Each structure stands twice: as C-alpha cells, then as structure tokens.
Amino acid sequence: MATGTLVQGALFTVMVVRAGMLRDPSFEHELARQVERSPRFFRDAPVVLDLRNMPGFETADEFLEARDLLRHFTLALVGVQNAQPAQLEAAAACGLGSFAPTAAQPARAPAQPAPPAPAAGQRARLVTQPVRSGTQIYARGGDLIVTAAVSPGAELIADGNIHVYSVLRGRALAGASGDAGARIFCSRLEAELVSVAGRYLVSDQLPADQRGHPVQIALVEDQLTITGL
C-alpha cells in the first residue's frame, strides 16, 4: 500500500476583496448585480479579505459580520491578507486563514496574469447541442468547446479558452479567473459580448469587417484584439 503525502500543495485563484469596500454601500449593489448575472461563477467562490491600511477588524465579531455579508452573496470568506498581528489573531479565532501578501494592488488594471489556475490533466468541456438563450455554461479550470450554435442571450464562461465551431451569437468570457493568455475562437462572430480576463467588447464595438467571419480574440498588451482565422 502506497503512503501518500499528508499535505499536498496546490495553486488556486481566489478573489480578493478590500476590507474597506464592505463599508461602501455601492459595493453591495454592484456585487449583487454581478452575482445575479453569473450566479454559478460566484456560487461558493472563495474570498480573501485584504486588510492593508485598514483600521479596526480586531474582533472576531467584525470578521463574522463580514463572512455573513459575503455569504449573503453566495461567497465564502476563507482568509485574510496583509493583516496586522491583532487583526490576524481575531481572524484566526474565526477559523480564517492567513494568505501571503500578493504583489497585485487592488487598483491595478484587471488584465493581470493569474497564477496558473487549471489543475493538471483537466480535459476541455465539450458541448455538442445548441446553447439556447438563457443557458449559462461555466467550464471551471479549463477550456470550453462548443460545436453547435450559441444563441443570443446564452453565456459561455471558461477559465481557459473558448472555441465555438459554429456561430457565436451570445456572450463568451474566456480567462474568467484572470488568465490573460486565454483566447476565444469562433467560426462566425455575431457575439453580444466577448471578454478575456475581464476586458470586454460589446457587439457595437466589434469591427464591422470581422462580424460574421471566423476570428480569434486575444488580449495583446492589455487590449482585446480580433484577428481573422
């Protein structure tokens, strides 16, 4: 019988929320909107609270309150980052972990390459039936391949690349967890919205000469670029 290691290392992409935002009334409204638009993406997603330059949060109650607030939006508070010793102690009392400070500043442009998110050996998710209006498909940790038409009002989301070997009329969001190297490929571009790692273009902004053609969409120097296939 093989003896495995007790504890294994793994890399995850986790959302970071600045603690100050929790006090901002417009934050709740905006968060509610985002979650409503892509509920499966946000459901039970882990969140780390960034306490850089944040006074307070030295009692367990404040962390519990924060956790409940996030839970209301189906998010799971799992830890803190950039905490002072007293804050760390209070967080630990609530079972929250301490995450190493990340280099990224919250105010930086969203096109920040994330640490490699997909787990090793993750196969692409394959969809062969038309993706009807109102349907949301999220390929967590990998690529999404669709070989039938994607209707207007349908949403394709992937942490990796998105390939549509048919007409894309809905929305496609690649690199959903922050991978700026992700791309979108489609046989016929008629999309309502395309996005890579948070940068997006709506239908109106798509170049007229690319519309209706086979294209590949990628982030080049932080700009969404559409090139013919």
Added chain:
Amino acid sequence: MAAQVIVVTSGKGGVGKTTTSAAFAAGLALRGHKTVVIDFDVGLRNLDLVMGCERRVVFDFINVINGDANLNQALIKDKRNDNLYIFPTSQTRDKDALKREGVERVLDELKKTFDYIICDSPAGIEHGAVTALYFADSAIIVTNPEVSSVRDSDRIIGILSSRSRRAERSEPPVDIHLLLTRYDPDRVARGEMLTVEDVKEILSIPLLGVIPESESVLRASNTGTPVVFETDSSAGRAYVDAVARFLGEQREMRFVKPERKGFFRVLFGRA
C-alpha cells in the same frame, strides 16, 4: 399505441398558443383520434372561450388535482365532434395551485382513454409554463416571425431540453416542432417580417407548419369555434396541413408565398 402528451408553448405571450391548441385538438379529433385539450393557464383561462364551452364549466383542472371532483365531472365533451374533449382550468386560483404530483396523476388517468393529450401552456418560463411542459412527449413551439418571439421561443426550447421529465430522467428527448404563426408573405417580401428560413436557422428545430395571418382567427375566437372548423379559412387549412404532418404525412407548405391577387379578388377583397 401509447397516449401522447403534446405541449403547446412559446415563451412569448399572445403568439397563438391557445388558438393552436384548440385547432390542433380539433384537427386530431377530426382525424378520428380521441383528444383532450387541457388549459394550464390557471387564473387567466382562455381555452374554454376559444372552444366555445365557457357556459358549461362546472368543475375544473384544479378541482380534480385537489380531489374535489373526478375527471368525468370536469371534462367537457365538444358538441361538434365526439372525439374532442376540453378540460378547463380555474379562473379564481393561480398557477401555484398546479401541484406536480396532482398533474401527473391526472395525466396518467387521461392516458388510459385518450390518444392525444394537448397541454395549452401559459406564457412565460415560470411554474405554470414549466409544469405544462414537464410531462410532454412532443412540443409545438408557437413562434411569430418577429425577433422577440424568436428569442423567447429559443429560451423555452432550452428549458424543454433541460427541465422536462424526459431530460431529467435521461430518456429520449421531447420531440420539438416549430409552428410559425401570423405569417404574412407580403410583409416578409417587403422585409418587415422574418422569413421562414431566418426563423428555422435561429431556432434549429424542424418546421411543422406555417399559419398565415388571417381575420378568421379573431372571428373563430369570438364565436368559440376552433379555426379548423372554418373550411374556407386559410389559417384553418394550414392547421389541417400541420396536423397531417404531425401524423407523419407529407404536405407541401402553403400560404408562404405572396398571393398574386387576381382582378376580381382585388375588386371584391377576401380574408
């Protein structure tokens, strides 16, 4: 042959579901099949009006679901055809009264005596519409050649493909058909309406029929006569064709080209 449950649905309101349910039920009955048409639009019932039996409603679908009455007390036999029965719903309750287990029990009982059970769905994608489609073996998606209707039809097709009982149990999928209604070939020729090909391309489901816009439909509604009983109505004839195709026959698609109006037609006019 086992009884078949057919849902007539659309997503969008006002496109012709009840007109189609009535016409289809009557059409199947005229072909000799024992058919019942059930109104699932609890609280906003219209089927009884369109079938002309609103003055004979005693007990309804919700009464039977709740066990307050039995099927025979609620079913209304059509005066024009012995094969045709109407199952009206409640006007005073709302769609929360549709309990899935109750609906299943009623459908199972109906399957013992009827060849076809037509479920006239309400508009929307909520509980009423989902209950109407849940037990379906076949579906007729009623669509107008107009962008909002096509978008909503696409949505309801998605729901049929994922939330019907057949989908949940991984059984052979619901047989989905497209019925294009209120089609006006002149307006299509002028570019004001989507073409049959446009709609077929977007929805990717087989076309069962095209029902032309016709004044006879309003007349039929107001007199409580399913439009198939009006022999000189183009809509009526188109429904007869659609029923024939549903039963496996080949019929050429009529009423899709602009009519070349003869001199006398122009002079005297006709719907």
